[in-house]
Structure formats: C-alpha cells, structure tokens
Amino acid sequence: MRKGQVMNLIKTMPLAASPCPAVRDPAEIRDRHTPMLTDESRLQADSVKTIYFPRSVEEIAGAFQELREGGMTCVISGGRTGITGGAVPIGAHAVISMERMKGISALDREGERFFVRAEAGVTLKELEEELARRAREGGPALWFPVDPTERSAQLGGMAATNASGPRTYLHGSTREWIRGLAMVLPDGSLLKVRRGDVQAEGLLFRIAGVDGVSRDILLPDTAMPRVKNAAGYFIRPGMDLVDLLVGSEGTLGIIAEIEFRLEEKPEATLGILIGTKDEEAALDLVEAARKAKDIPLQAIEYFDPDSIRLLNERKREEGNGSALPEFPFHGGAAVYLEMAGPEPMMEAAGGRLESLLLSLGIPADRTWAARDERDLERQKLFRHAVPETVNAWIGRRKQAYPDLHKVGTDFAVPDSALRKMFSLYRRGLREKGLQSVVFGHIGNNHVHVNVLPRNMEEMEEAGELYLKWAHAAVSLGGSVSGEHGIGRLKKDLLKIQHPPDVLEAMRLLRKAFDPAGILAPGVLF
Amino acid sequence: MNIVVCVKQVPDTETLIKVKPDGSGIVEDGIKWVMNPYDEYGVEEALKWKEKQGGDVTIISLGPARIMETIRTALAMGADKGILIDDPSLSGADAFTTATALAAAIKTIPYDVIFCGQRAIDDDSGQVGAVLAELLGIPSVTIITKAEVADKAVKVLRPIEGAQLSIQSPLPCVITCQKGLNEPRYASLPGIMKAKKKPVDIKNAAALGITVDMKAKVVKTIPPPARPPGKIIEGEEPAQKAAALVKLLREEAKVI
Numbered sequence: 001m002r003k004g005q006v007m008n009l010i011k012t013m014p015l016a017a018s019p020c021p022a023v024r025d026p027a028e029i030r031d032r033h034t035p036m037l038t039d040e041s042r043l044q045a046d047s048v049k050t051i052y053f054p055r056s057v058e059e060i061a062g063a064f065q066e067l068r069e070g071g072m073t074c075v076i077s078g079g080r081t082g083i084t085g086g087a088v089p090i091g092a093h094a095v096i097s098m099e100r101m102k103g104i105s106a107l108d109r110e111g112e113r114f115f116v117r118a119e120a121g122v123t124l125k126e127l128e129e130e131l132a133r134r135a136r137e138g139g140p141a142l143w144f145p146v147d148p149t150e151r152s153a154q155l156g157g158m159a160a161t162n163a164s165g166p167r168t169y170l171h172g173s174t175r176e177w178i179r180g181l182a183m184v185l186p187d188g189s190l191l192k193v194r195r196g197d198v199q200a201e202g203l204l205f206r207i208a209g210v211d212g213v214s215r216d217i218l219l220p221d222t223a224m225p226r227v228k229n230a231a232g233y234f235i236r237p238g239m240d241l242v243d244l245l246v247g248s249e250g251t252l253g254i255i256a257e258i259e260f261r262l263e264e265k266p267e268a269t270l271g272i273l274i275g276t277k278d279e280e281a282a283l284d285l286v287e288a289a290r291k292a293k294d295i296p297l298q299a300i301e302y303f304d305p306d307s308i309r310l311l312n313e314r315k316r317e318e319g320n321g322s323a324l325p326e327f328p329f330h331g332g333a334a335v336y337l338e339m340a341g342p343e344p345m346m347e348a349a350g351g352r353l354e355s356l357l358l359s360l361g362i363p364a365d366r367t368w369a370a371r372d373e374r375d376l377e378r379q380k381l382f383r384h385a386v387p388e389t390v391n392a393w394i395g396r397r398k399q400a401y402p403d404l405h406k407v408g409t410d411f412a413v414p415d416s417a418l419r420k421m422f423s424l425y426r427r428g429l430r431e432k433g434l435q436s437v438v439f440g441h442i443g444n445n446h447v448h449v450n451v452l453p454r455n456m457e458e459m460e461e462a463g464e465l466y467l468k469w470a471h472a473a474v475s476l477g478g479s480v481s482g483e484h485g486i487g488r489l490k491k492d493l494l495k496i497q498h499p500p501d502v503l504e505a506m507r508l509l510r511k512a513f514d515p516a517g518i519l520a521p522g523v524l525f
Numbered sequence: 526m527n528i529v530v531c532v533k534q535v536p537d538t539e540t541l542i543k544v545k546p547d548g549s550g551i552v553e554d555g556i557k558w559v560m561n562p563y564d565e566y567g568v569e570e571a572l573k574w575k576e577k578q579g580g581d582v583t584i585i586s587l588g589p590a591r592i593m594e595t596i597r598t599a600l601a602m603g604a605d606k607g608i609l610i611d612d613p614s615l616s617g618a619d620a621f622t623t624a625t626a627l628a629a630a631i632k633t634i635p636y637d638v639i640f641c642g643q644r645a646i647d648d649d650s651g652q653v654g655a656v657l658a659e660l661l662g663i664p665s666v667t668i669i670t671k672a673e674v675a676d677k678a679v680k681v682l683r684p685i686e687g688a689q690l691s692i693q694s695p696l697p698c699v700i701t702c703q704k705g706l707n708e709p710r711y712a713s714l715p716g717i718m719k720a721k722k723k724p725v726d727i728k729n730a731a732a733l734g735i736t737v738d739m740k741a742k743v744v745k746t747i748p749p750p751a752r753p754p755g756k757i758i759e760g761e762e763p764a765q766k767a768a769a770l771v772k773l774l775r776e777e778a779k780v781i
Contacts, residue, residue, distance in 0.1 A: 136554050272714050328711060350718050357714070368711040372598060374537055374559045375711070 078157030084487025120156025220505030275329025300443030412482030563642025
C-alpha cells in the first residue's frame, strides 16, 4: 500500500438507470421461459413475476430500480449449468437473465500478457470460438486454461461461482484468471475494480455508497482451507476486493463484465489415461506424479474400478451405435494425466513419465495416449461420461423411487490427507454395503464420491455418511465444496465449514452490499 | 510380411463444413483434420497381421505437410515407417491420379498386402483401392469385414444384401476395409514417444516419375440447401396442438 492512500475504500459510480427489457406475461413465462425456472440442480421454481433481459449496465440498474421500488427479490441467471441451484428463483420474484450481454472486447496486450474483457452473458464456448477466429485472422493463439467442463457456462456465472475444472491442478480456478470486473450493485451503482485497486486493511473494507454514506465492512476472522475451495465467500486479511467478488454466488451484485487474463495456447498437449491394477496403485501413481516436478502436469484425474465398470456396461448396452470410447484396460482403476507445452518439452516429459510408470511397476503399454485434437476429444468424452452415466442410472432408479437422488460429494482436502480421506470413504461405503463410483480431480485431492442408492433406506444411509465425511474433510483442513459452491443445496455444509460467528460476519458483509436483501434470497444462508 | 496401408486425411465429421463462395471447394480454415475412419480399420488390421505374421507396416499418404500428423498417428498406433507424397501438382487429385501416385510409391518398396479404407468420408468416391490394384496388376477385394491370412492367400468376408460372400484371393492384393472389421486401437504412451523417431520419406511427383493426368474434375462444390426454419405450433390444449401437428406432417412435410 502506498503511504497516505486509502486503499480499502470501495468506490462506486452512479449509473443512469434505463428501462430494462422484460417479460411479465405469466403465460409467456410459463410457455417460453420454463428453463429460467430451473438449472442443472433440477430444483424447480413454480413461476416468477418478471424475467429481465438487460443489454447494458444501465438496464441492469433499471431492473434493480424496479425491484427496489416494488420490494422484490431476484436471482441472476447465466448458463444455468450450476448444480447447487443458485440460479433457480425459488422464493424470488424475478430472474435477471444475462443472455443478451454478449460483448467481447479487442485484445489488450501488455508485454507477454494478454487480457480480454467480456460481458457476463458470453458463454465459454463463444469466448473460445471468438479467440479461435481471431487466431485464424492472424492474431495470437490464446486460451483460457481453466477449462470448466460445461461449455455452455456463461463467463459471468463462472466468475460468480469461481468455476474450476481438471486443469485447476496447474492453472488454478477462474479467480486467478480474473484481473478485474464491473459489478452492478443492488443500489443501482456501478463498481468497477481491477486487481490492486482496492485491498482490505487487515480485515476491513469501507464502502462508499452513492447515497454519500460510507459503511465499514468487517470481514470475518477466519482461515480459509488451503485447498480447492468454493464454500462461501473467500476471505483473507489484506485481500484484494476482486477475490471477494469472485465466487460470491450472485449475492453481492451482478457481475456485468469480466476482464480475463489469457495465455498463449501451448504448442502441444498430451493426454494419457493409465490403467492401474487397483485403487492403491492409482494412489501411488498420483502421489509419485505430483512429486515429479520435471513432469509438468496440468491435470490429474481419477476413475475408480466401479467407474470403469459402469462405463463399460453402458458401452455394452448401447452396442454398435455407442459413441462412447471403449476403455481398453479392464479390471482396475485409471488415472488421467495431462500436460501441455512446447513440443520438445512434451517429448522430454513423456519420456520421464514412461520411466516413472516403469519404476511403479505399471506396464507402459497399459496407457491410452492422445496428442491430436480428436483423440483428446475422445478421452474427454470418456472422462465426462462418468457423471452422465451416473445421472442416467439415477434416472432409472427414480422410476421405482421418485424421491431418490444421487448423493455426491465435492469435498477437497490437503495433499497430506488424501489417503486418510480415501480410507474413510471406502470404510463407510463398505460398512453400509453401498454401491458407488469415485472419480474426479484427485490431483487437488478433490474426488467426487457418487453413491448410487438402490432404495430410500440406502439413500438415507448415504446422507448420513455424507455429513460424516463433510465433518471429517473440514477437520482434516479441507473444504466442504471444492467446486460446486453452496447455492441452495449445500447450506447445511457451510455450517459445518464455518462456526456461527463467521457466518454471521458473512451475513453482515452481504448486507453491506445488498442492504435490502434483493439478491438471491435463500442462497448461501 | 511387408504390409502397406494407404491413409487419407479428411475433415473430422464433427467439423462444420463451409463451402467457398465461388464453389471451388471447401473453406479449410479452422477445420480439424483426422485420419479417414475406414483407413483406421486398415491400420489396425495391418498391426494385427504384423503381430501374427511378423514383418513391418508402412503408411503411405498424399497431400500437403499437414498430412504428416495423420501419418504420425498411424505410427503412434504401431506402424513402422511412412511415405508422404507431397507435390503441389497433386493438389485436388482425382481418384485415378491419387492411385497413380500411391502405386508409384508402393512400387519402390516390397509389399505382400495393401490395406485401404473402402472409401474416404470426404469425397465418398470409393475408387482408389480398386484403381491402385489395377495399376499394380494385383487382385483387389473390397468392402470387407473379416480377413484371414493363410499361406500366401487371404480369405475375406464381404457383406452383401442379406448374405455374406466368402472370397479368397492370392497375395499380394489390395484389401479395402469396412466398419466392423476390427476396433482400432488407441496409441499408448510408448507408441506416441516412438512415433516421433520413426522414419517418414517425403517424395514429390518427379522423384516418383509420375505425370499428372486427371480423369475427373470437381466442377463445383454445392452446399446442401439451408434447413427451413422451425415452426412452433400454437394452441391452448394438447389435443388441439396434436391435431395441428398431424395436419402439418401430412400436408406440409408430407411424411405421414
């Protein structure tokens, strides 16, 4: 901090509110806009009074003005790919859809660093296509390496939930790639902030409202788990304001525009699926691969033997027409490793990986390696097929038990607790005799245990295990939510993560941004 | 046994194909190039034969420098070496010219059997295998789903309407491969690492002593007609909407 300068003051600008395009006809909302009432969580709202479709920050301010005057509440709707229900307008009067905010700025180049500003409604797919188009027209070949799985996710939603993915292992989550953002606050003002502009003084921010009144925002005094984490607000003494706004799940304001940092696309990518004889051998491989600093891995993913069995069963059921790639190594677990970089580096690292496998007694021909785009896509198809297949399985069980649902964990723990967490998972599943698949981001000690309950009793048992594991993850220094966020469905878990006084401080923080409680009622707490 | 596989690089079926405004071909910008899927069966079959019989597998392809990627893919699967025929005069080659170039390259090496895909998914001409056999003066067995080698001869199965033909041919011969012949393997890590070091010869038309003599020319590439816009059926009651749908299907779409 420079001397004599107030760095922790959050300054906002007034916006000239303009009327926001909206749909208010109940029949039209029912017939044409039903997707707005739900998201990937499958939670469902009955209806809303209004769906706003702003095209600018001024129109967002216009929507807020209406909401304030009418004493109404709203949720923000992006690509609706979230699975904890943050975009579902349960208990809210209105939806603000970001789908018409589609602008992408020209590239900003600062030395070797590239930045692009994109409006919240741009999807990840649209950003990638635009970057590819510009590269074809002679621009630099750039990418946003975080790679959250779902390409229809909107950038605003990705920022609001701090989305992550397999490559978070090396590249971090969305937060690390955001340089700045523009957020419209519920009072209709605009908060434009870049990294370095506003930093907490210890745990203190001050916010200067458009009403001319400044209020203190005291952050809760708590240590964030030092793992991949999407549970509640991100807090750290002396933190940058950008880090607070990212991952705030639509409870502080509407992210209208995001400035992303981009990187030059690596020359080559190598994806390797490795069959191991069992889970133990896979864990050995993961730990050895993490230690091998001369192998620059950007993703380490896991598929337990049940995941592989489930996929191969599906492949058999689908028969000849199945688009699902066959996993060539039966009867064991699998680890997916991915690295990217200049061709000579890939060559050297590939050789070192071969030696590593050899030293672990894993036959190097029990690998499926991909280096061209199509083979990498095939591997991706295979990897993504696990959760899809689980959902289809649950869908079938639902016919017998309509209230049955998947019980899936999202806990992340520190490196040192990986084996401990696995043995807790395995013991619990074994004792209860539950069917499951375990897969996911093992590089970040963040696997998804998906219990497949066959009936309601099993679902109840799975629910008990789930809470037990959540407590265990927190006591091991972990997070109750590595990536899914809290939304509406995981509020009980946030209470396991943080003691009541911390949650109370988070509530006050939220209130400082949204005194009237307009945004996302029922989300987070 | 000396096994040759002819492969072609084609646009991935997932790629959105755009026709150039003047109809002279497709826009190649942004296309994802892959090995023709029928040729993958050829590579897999060659590797299986090699595993049983011993010998080596040579991959031959024709086209610009980007074709090297496709040859490397086959080498990563386990093939031993490659030949790339790269000559600007061969750009837009028809089936006859392609077969002529392939035949000239194949004549420079020993061969006992030649695998081709039964057709390429881009131009669907399906002629190169047969013309190649003709130019080399050897038999061809086409569109086969099973091949067994025994004693300087090959027994193949070819599905036809309602039956299968069991055909025997002496070796050497050209075999064109159909879906169902096998399940192409994935490359392994050692496969990919070794592929970079395997030899690929690059030859031009002069080195092969061929002169281009096109028999066929693509006059124009015409995109399929744009899909007509969808129609939303309005109405209050499901029964009423269903009736409207039936009416449209019968009178407008003429499908029922």
